[in-house]
Amino acid sequence: MKLEMKDSPGQLVAVIQPISEIGGNILSVIHERDPAVKSDVLDVQILCEIPEGSLESLLASFRDRGVNVLRIGEERLLVRRSVILIGHLIHTDISDTIDKIDSTGFAEVHALSMIMPAITEPSSTKMTIKSDSLANINRALDILRKVAREKEFLIIEPLEDV
């Protein structure tokens, strides 16, 4: 989104704080100052991820802090699902498992956390998949279920949307 704020100290905080308060994640901030332009306002472009349904409250929070929203760019829904995989994940080529999701083009493995207790024992992994829609997350999970059957590992799925 493109925002307009007063060119005075502490104004960037007025943009960053509301995003962090709603649990958002800032991906990039473009904050250019053109010395040739004599203006008391400056533009900031910000790219961020925010929880579903929180855009309206974020915009209200900007207004309260005197930040004008000039333009909201492409709004993309972001859905995450975490599953736990148990089995011989390394020996069955975990990078291939990840690639099966990443190569879809509609979902990707966003985070991976693994515990490997001993070489002969099964590993446990928490895998977070993200996508731009619930339908695509479900398509990605279908692929993962198929891989789990082929590679004989257990997949523990969330009961709710966690």
Add this chain to the structure above:
Amino acid sequence: MRIAMLGLGSVGKGIARAVMEQDLGFSLTAVADSKSGRIEPSGIDIAPMLDQKERTGMCGTAGVTAAEILASDVYDILIEVSPTNAETGEPALGYIREALSRGKSVVTSNKGPVALDFQSLHRLAKENGAYFRYEATVCGAIPIMHTIESGLAGNTITKLYGVFNGTCNYILTRMAEEGLTYQQALLEARELGYAEADPTYDVKGIDAAIKLVILANAVWGMEKTLDDVDITGIDGVTTAAIALAEEQDLTIRLIGEIIPAENILRVSPRIVSKSHPLVVEETLNAVAIDTEMAGEITLIGKGAGSLETASAVISDLLFIRDCHGGRS
């Protein structure tokens, strides 16, 4: 009302004691265990009978059989609490059919026959003007069938899901609380008497699946069998997996679920938020019933145990007594 009872294990004894100690309006006229039986149309004196069972392992005379009791016509309700056989349902299935065919109401805690042949038993009861009650087969003391039939009457049940097996719940709870391995937690469950010597039925999710079959057939009139349930047990769950879930304040529970609209009949370990009402401790069971009008109702209680099972059987007995309008 006169009752006959087949099976005098811990559940049967609990029922006999309740009939003796509480003024429920029942007279026990016949009883059989695996080795003996007795038929006394004027009513059995329960205390000496239980005493004899304790001393000799037999409740009556050797040679008096379940078949004789069923044919005796000294009872209005048959309580069938003999050990279960999930593959054939026998001999309990035969006993229940026989009693229903004779127009006798039946109350059972026996999962095998109910899971295997629910629709035909239900039909047989209807044809013969008898009641067929089985509250004790699903979630022990939790009055799930009564809640659905009476308390939520008029509601469409859209989904049923929950923790249906106390042994698995105990194992997962202990793994999460103490960081025990699956094997250690299983051993502990066995030592405490929560798990059988052969825990396959519990830990592989079969026991929970049998309960789902009963609920699917009873609540929605489906004709499901165990083969229709997608089953994954907890024997592959690692302590590390639970630890990974805990990082986000989540945990793992064995969840059974029925969602008729999506054709889902499944038992599997699932990641659940620790604050979810289904995350119950130790051997408790919990069932969430999703309804159109009443929203979601969650029932939590003891899913097993002889006294808890006896409680469910007695509530069925009283239901039949009350529905009969005091028939003696």
